[in-house]
Amino acid sequence: MSATNSASGSKNNSMPTTITLSTFTAARIKEIQAMRKNIMESRSTKLAFQKLPKHMRRRTMSHVVKRLPRRLRQIHMNQMQKAGLPPKNNRGSRKYRRRPLNLQSEYARRQRRVKWLNTHLWHAKRFHMIEKWGYKLPKQPCDKSFRACYRATTQHCLVQDMSYVKCIELNGSYEDIMSQLEKMVDIRTGLTFKALCFREGKKFGELTLFEPAVNSYERKAIGQIKYLWNQYADGRKLLWLFVHAAFYKQMVTLFIKLFNFELLKENELKTITYKSPQGVILKELEYELDTISLTGSLAIDILKIALRTVELTEKHQDMLRNCTRKFLIKQNQVFDNLSKESHIPPNMVLSITVNDPRLNFPTKRTKALLNSCTPNDDDFDELQSNLSFSPLFDERVRNLIKTNRVSNEEICKLREKNLIPGSELELKNETLIPLILLWRPGNKEKENNGYSSGWDIIVPSNWSQTFFLAFVMWGARAGGLRETESIAFERSQPDILYPDTIAGEEEERDISQLYREKYFRSSLPLKHPNQ
Missing domain, CATH: 3.30.70 (Alpha-Beta Plaits)
Structure with a gap:
C-alpha cells in the first residue's frame, strides 16, 4: 500500500468534509433533469394504468385521466399523445356548465320581477322558497323542524329575517x-x-x-x-x-x-x-334598513354573546357627529348589564353601538348560555330619554357604514393568520355599527317574560346577513313564514293581515286559489270498469 501511495505522487483521493448544496446541485442539474424525463416518459410497453395492481384498475382509466392516481396522470397523457389519441377533456358537471359568467348581473336580472332579501342565498339552500308580496321569501326549512321551531320559541331562540317589513x-x-x-x-x-x-x-x-x-x-x-x-x-x-x-x-x-x-x-x-x-x-328606506327578529327565552343570551359593544372614544367623533358620546356610552353599559332577570319595560327601545360580529364567530355552531347577573333596573328611565342620540337616524352615518364594511375575504384572511383557532380577531380600522333594539313583550305568564317575547333588531341593510349568521352560529334556530303563522296562532291572533282590509282580501284569494288547485290536482276522475 505504501508503494502504491508513493507511485500516485501527490494525488489526494479522500472525500471532502463539507459540500455547498447550491454548487453541488448546479453541477448535476442536467442529471436531475434527465432522471425526471425518464420517470415521466416511461419506455416500457405497459400503459400507465397497467402498472397498477389489478384490484385498482378500472375500465374507464384509459379515457378519464382523473381515475388514475396523480403520480401516473402525466405519464398517461404523454402515452396518449404519442399514440395520436389524446384523452377527452371532461366538460365538468352540468351545474357549472350552466353557471353564468357574471353572477352579480345574473342575480340582478332575477330580481327584476320579485325582490330578494339580503339573506336570500342563505335561505335558498336550506328553505322552501315562495313568492309572496313581491318578494321571494322562506316558507319553512327543508328538514322536519316544526316541533324544533316551536321549542325554540318556548325554551330557546328563533331567528327570522323580517326585512320584508x-x-x-x-x-x-x-x-x-x-x-x-x-x-x-x-x-x-x-x-x-x-x-x-x-x-x-x-x-x-x-x-x-x-x-x-x-x-x-x-x-x-x-x-x-x-x-x-x-x-x-x-x-x-x-x-x-x-x-x-x-x-x-x-x-x-x-x-x-x-x-x-x-x-x-x-x-x-x-x-x-x-x-x-x-x-x-x-x-x-327600503334599501337602507332591515329587521331581524329574535323570539324566545334565550334571545337576550344570544344578543349579549353575539353583539360586542364598542368602547367609544374621541377618535369615533367623526361617525358620532350629531350624537353625544356620553349617552351612547351609558346605553352600552346598560346593555352589558341586561340579564334574564331584568325587568324590562314593555315596548322599550334600546340603542347600542357594536363591533363587527364576524370577529368573534365561533368555530362551530354553539348554544349561547349566560350566567345570571344582578339586574340593574335603575338605568332604564335615564336610558330611554336619550334614544334621540342614536347614530342610525343619521343618513350620513348609514351611508358611511355601508362604504366602510370589510369584505368577507379579508375576514377569512385574518382568520387564517390567527395563531389560536377560534380566538377573536382584530381589525386595524374598527367598524362601528349602531343598532336599535325593540323589546317585544309576550303573553302574560308566571314564568319568564311570556310566550313570543323577544327583540326586533334594526340594522343597516348591508349588515343584515352578517348579524343573521351571527345569531345562527350562537344557537338560534332559523324560521320562516310558517313559524310566523304558528306564533300568531299560539298567541290567539286570528290573522296577521286583517280580513277586512285590501291586503287581507288579497291574501284570502291567494290561499283559496292555492287550495282549490291542490284539491283538483289530487282528485282524479273516476273511470268506468269497462273502460
Missing part, C-alpha cells in the same frame, strides 16, 4: 305631520301617535291605520304598523313607520295624496325622497 321616514314639524296622520287613526283602537310615552321616543308603538273618510264608521282599515319617534336638535320631528309589504304600496300612495308630495330625488341607494309644500319630507 319596510320602513317609511317622515321628517318635518310635529304639527305638519300630525295634521294629516290624525286622519288615519282611531282613538277607539288604543293609543295613537300623540301618546306622550311614544312621542318622546322612549317606546315604540303599534296601531291600526285607516283610510281617511268623512264618516269614521265608513272607513276601511289598512293594516297594523309599528312606529318610532325621534327628535332633532332644531325641534324637527322624525317618524319611522314599519309597514308590512302586503300594504306598503297602498300606504305610500295614500301619504302622497294626503301630504301632496312631489318626487324630489332618488339616490344611488334607491332611496326615493318626496317633499310636500309644508316642508314635510318622506323617504322610502
Whole structure:
C-alpha cells in the first residue's frame, strides 16, 4: 500500500468534509433533469394504468385521466399523445356548465320581477322558497323542524329575517305631520301617535291605520304598523313607520295624496325622497334598513354573546357627529348589564353601538348560555330619554357604514393568520355599527317574560346577513313564514293581515286559489270498469 501511495505522487483521493448544496446541485442539474424525463416518459410497453395492481384498475382509466392516481396522470397523457389519441377533456358537471359568467348581473336580472332579501342565498339552500308580496321569501326549512321551531320559541331562540317589513321616514314639524296622520287613526283602537310615552321616543308603538273618510264608521282599515319617534336638535320631528309589504304600496300612495308630495330625488341607494309644500319630507328606506327578529327565552343570551359593544372614544367623533358620546356610552353599559332577570319595560327601545360580529364567530355552531347577573333596573328611565342620540337616524352615518364594511375575504384572511383557532380577531380600522333594539313583550305568564317575547333588531341593510349568521352560529334556530303563522296562532291572533282590509282580501284569494288547485290536482276522475 505504501508503494502504491508513493507511485500516485501527490494525488489526494479522500472525500471532502463539507459540500455547498447550491454548487453541488448546479453541477448535476442536467442529471436531475434527465432522471425526471425518464420517470415521466416511461419506455416500457405497459400503459400507465397497467402498472397498477389489478384490484385498482378500472375500465374507464384509459379515457378519464382523473381515475388514475396523480403520480401516473402525466405519464398517461404523454402515452396518449404519442399514440395520436389524446384523452377527452371532461366538460365538468352540468351545474357549472350552466353557471353564468357574471353572477352579480345574473342575480340582478332575477330580481327584476320579485325582490330578494339580503339573506336570500342563505335561505335558498336550506328553505322552501315562495313568492309572496313581491318578494321571494322562506316558507319553512327543508328538514322536519316544526316541533324544533316551536321549542325554540318556548325554551330557546328563533331567528327570522323580517326585512320584508319596510320602513317609511317622515321628517318635518310635529304639527305638519300630525295634521294629516290624525286622519288615519282611531282613538277607539288604543293609543295613537300623540301618546306622550311614544312621542318622546322612549317606546315604540303599534296601531291600526285607516283610510281617511268623512264618516269614521265608513272607513276601511289598512293594516297594523309599528312606529318610532325621534327628535332633532332644531325641534324637527322624525317618524319611522314599519309597514308590512302586503300594504306598503297602498300606504305610500295614500301619504302622497294626503301630504301632496312631489318626487324630489332618488339616490344611488334607491332611496326615493318626496317633499310636500309644508316642508314635510318622506323617504322610502327600503334599501337602507332591515329587521331581524329574535323570539324566545334565550334571545337576550344570544344578543349579549353575539353583539360586542364598542368602547367609544374621541377618535369615533367623526361617525358620532350629531350624537353625544356620553349617552351612547351609558346605553352600552346598560346593555352589558341586561340579564334574564331584568325587568324590562314593555315596548322599550334600546340603542347600542357594536363591533363587527364576524370577529368573534365561533368555530362551530354553539348554544349561547349566560350566567345570571344582578339586574340593574335603575338605568332604564335615564336610558330611554336619550334614544334621540342614536347614530342610525343619521343618513350620513348609514351611508358611511355601508362604504366602510370589510369584505368577507379579508375576514377569512385574518382568520387564517390567527395563531389560536377560534380566538377573536382584530381589525386595524374598527367598524362601528349602531343598532336599535325593540323589546317585544309576550303573553302574560308566571314564568319568564311570556310566550313570543323577544327583540326586533334594526340594522343597516348591508349588515343584515352578517348579524343573521351571527345569531345562527350562537344557537338560534332559523324560521320562516310558517313559524310566523304558528306564533300568531299560539298567541290567539286570528290573522296577521286583517280580513277586512285590501291586503287581507288579497291574501284570502291567494290561499283559496292555492287550495282549490291542490284539491283538483289530487282528485282524479273516476273511470268506468269497462273502460
